Amino acid sequence: EAQVTQNPRYLITVTGKKLTVTCSQNMNHEYMSWYRQDPGLGLRQIYYSMNVEVTDKGDVPEGYKVSRKEKRNFPLILESPSPNQTSLYFCASSFQKYNEQFFGPGTRLTVL
Amino acid sequence: RKEVEQDPGPFNVPEGATVAFNCTYSNSASQSFFWYRQDCRKEPKLLMSVYSSGNEDGRFTAQLNRASQYISLLIRDSKLSDSATYLCVVNPYSSASKIIFGSGTRLSIRP
Numbered sequence: 001e002a003q004v005t006q007n008p009r010y011l012i013t014v015t016g017k018k019l020t021v022t023c024s025q026n027m028n029h030e031y032m033s034w035y036r037q038d039p040g041l042g043l044r045q046i047y048y049s050m051n052v053e054v055t056d057k058g059d060v061p062e063g064y065k066v067s068r069k070e071k072r073n074f075p076l077i078l079e080s081p082s083p084n085q086t087s088l089y090f091c092a093s094s095f096q097k098y099n100e101q102f103f104g105p106g107t108r109l110t111v112l
Numbered sequence: 113r114k115e116v117e118q119d120p121g122p123f124n125v126p127e128g129a130t131v132a133f134n135c136t137y138s139n140s141a142s143q144s145f146f147w148y149r150q151d152c153r154k155e156p157k158l159l160m161s162v163y164s165s166g167n168e169d170g171r172f173t174a175q176l177n178r179a180s181q182y183i184s185l186l187i188r189d190s191k192l193s194d195s196a197t198y199l200c201v202v203n204p205y206s207s208a209s210k211i212i213f214g215s216g217t218r219l220s221i222r223p
Binding site: 033035040041042043044045058059088090097098099100101102103104105106108 | 143144146153154155156157158161199201203210211213214215216
């Protein structure tokens, strides 16, 4: 089954404790992206990747890192999480940037 | 002016009604457009791509008006299961430009 998977689905952590949210797709998509969704603000792009080893900042990259060592994986790293990073996070992939995106199920993160 | 604007709603309509949403965009170089549906706390899912010639899928019709820079979504004979938030997406062809999601229009269908 073609899909985008994210883990964990739910995470409660404390300020400053490094965490990684994994994202994997099995559709051989070149383009992958991370979004956060907050009430009243809609979906905002954090980082995106056009292909392996090619990443770039989105609208709200501060406090996040990403890597794209393999085509299928695009982890999101929070080196020192803060409470303002409490949000619902979605990973998405598409064949290329201009095509429709497929979203993972989301990760609900709470930083205390 | 926001790059992509949607009426947030909520639209509250009776079952069987026809409802339409618009989404305006500011970048005239935008090239691909989509409508997504998002249920509460779930991931967005593609509803329709929007082509220049317009397209229809069952009860759903999407249209693009390049001159006025908006896309529209029409839902006919609405069902209770159509209750959701509808997001428009505007995608410029330039690799340097960002994909923009509208903030969504909330639709609630009542029995």
